[in-house]
Amino acid sequence: MTAPRGPGSQARYGRVALALSFFVQGTVFALLVTRIPAIQDRYGISDAVLPAFLAAVPVLAGVGSVLTEQLVRRVRPSRVLRGVQPVVCLALLAAGVAGSMAQAAVALAVFGLAVGALDAAMNMLGVSLQRAYGRSIMLGFHAAYSLGGIAGASLAWAGAHWQLSLAVLYGPVVAVLVPVAVVAGRWFVDGPTAVATEQGGTGAASGGAAAASMRLLLPLCLVMACAYIGDSTVSNWSAKYLQDVLGSSEQLATVPYNVYMITTLLGRAVGDLGVRRFGAVAVVRAGAVVAAGGFAVVAAAPGAWAGMAGFTLLGLGLCVIVPQTFAAAGRLAYERDGAGAADGAIARLNIFNYVGFLVGSPLVGALGDAWSYRGAMLVPMLLVLVTLVCARAFGPSGARYGDVHERPRTADVG
Template identity: 85%
Template sequence: MTAPLVPGAQLRHGRVSLALSFFVQGAVFALLVTRIPAIQQRYGISDGLLPAFLAAVPVLAGVGSLVTEHLVKRVRPSRVLRGVQPVVCLALLAVGSAGGLAQVAVALAVFGLLVGALDASMNMLGVSLQRAYGRSIMLGFHAAYSLGGIVGASLAWVGAHWQLSLEVLYGPVVAVLVPLALVVGRWFVDRDPGGAQGGPAVTGEAKTPPVVMKLLLPLCLVMAFAYIGDSTVSNWSAKYLQDVLGSSEQLATVPYNVYMVTTLLGRSVGDLGVRRFGAVAVVRTGTVVAAVGFAVVAVAPGAWAGMAGFTLLGLGLCVIVPQTFAAAGRQAGEKLGPEASDMAIARLNIFSYVGFLVGSPLVGALGDAWSYRGAMLVPMALVLVTLVYARSFGSSSARYGDGHERPRTADVGRGSNGL
């Protein structure tokens, strides 16, 4: 099968293939993080050593993202993504089938390092495709990631329910996802560094202006604070519902599932909101909804009220991260040139791991020293900082929506298939 020759068709194929890539990554990551207890038990990782293992993954992911920032000066993001995603899937299988503690440590290290490159390159392609479409489509890619996370968590639940070994759980999944990643990789479409269909394949490092950190700092803070909020839900929702709000153990597993579903729903319709009202209005609304969600959780009199708060959190937080990537790519492209967009996204991506690393221990320390109800107010306050920087999400040329949508332009060149 050959790739389409019509530019419009090429963009559509690129959009679908990238959405599938986001889906694959969501499923793989969920399969890893939801089976941490089984991984710990299989390899005899002590409770004292487990935090070091868990922290190493986002730290190495940050390194991988930083390396990708420099790599894309010479290699297309589509080629980076096409190369690393199958290896990330295989690294998941290695985590489940390693022979001992040293081997699983190496597998987790490879997983973390390449996940950073994968996350950065996926979002680079998403931003460049959004620029080509001339309208908001970034939230749709992250909706695909959320859907993959739901599927991966569901498969992990099946594995736990039927007491499947990690090899039996991961093996068939990886056998499906690796060929899928290889196939969709042929259809990736990214910005042509030469600015035209026949331009050069790579950009020389000397031609690429450095990314000014001062330009990105507000968005980096927003990204870190959003992930502090997200990690609070993923790491503390079950414990909070059971220990603070007195729910049953079974009911305590529900909030994160609800959070994932509402994240999917919010991202599925979020692009329509951006097109209609603009990115600034959507980010402000999401920030307020997320803050209200944290407030409801903090004062909830019982489990069901707490679940309502976590539902609001999913609806609010879900729009912030995709729009932060889009804003960073747009600002760097407008002020420093199109080549700087990819590097800005890689730099910004590092702060997602910073937020993930800080969030869980921050809430835990505050909960132990003060109270878990009070601890929920801290990520609420941090998320509200987004309102201060809301104007960073818009510009005069980025007004998506009815009556002011930009004309669609095909400002991407050849895909990774060579067209």
């Protein structure tokens, strides 16, 4: 077997540029979600209306992802990402400086639509770059997103601590991030799909092939939704659970989400090495078991510190599942229908990101009120274990990455 050639300088620059894009998006999204109470206070949004505002963002993001599937049949994913990332940043600023609730609603609607397109396009480029590299690099991109999330949450904490207005907080950050996004966008690298599109090809699978591809993707769609149910449980309920159920102080209750984000970053930073050594299937299975163990520890925790240990396990377990699900979707579609189908598969899969986000928080809240919050934590635990049933969709059990384990004429992206 001939050893595969390493990626060229263009792909390496593209990798760095895309990592910057993931970082920018992580920062912006964290700045929005961590300052929701300040947005609510600024525009006088009642507690009854707030859930509609919050639900509208992921719903519109799903619409944006669907539209992106159609758009990338005509233009390169890099152009989509290059165009929408500054829009996302400016929409964040608009949500903080709008003059009325109606204007803020419009800004959040634009944010939602643009985020859906951005998430889909970023992961399309990540999967195509991984195919070019011939080894796992997808977790590294999502590690950059986690790092951006930590940076954004830290900036939000500083803004709250110093009682800065949203305009004062968001303005300088956006003034820095927009130029970073624009400069990074000059170095984005598209995969084979873009070549087919530029040469006048369809750039996408036919209707019948797309339907077949969707049936193939169903296990991965289920995994994606379950993973985000787990993620939204941590982001929305960890503080309340620690304080109300485990009796922690208000200050200590803010720690679990930060710990979760840090362990997510650490797990993703080293996760690609694990995939290259043991294969995607083994890593995803291990992640599902660790995440389920984390939920079990949280549900049974006798006190706050044991609960934080559970949330630490959750970060280490869940962090590998989402990036590998995107990678596996791209690989399956590519192997079945060619390069043109991979981008569409990723856009369709991305919708289930928002499905899980929408379902997770209300599900745990309803079960907690009707039953108990300890019992409610067992539901995302069981849902995460669905990944074990669907693990074969992530590729052959013996799949490996790197020069030693490459398979001939196979596009390894997951």
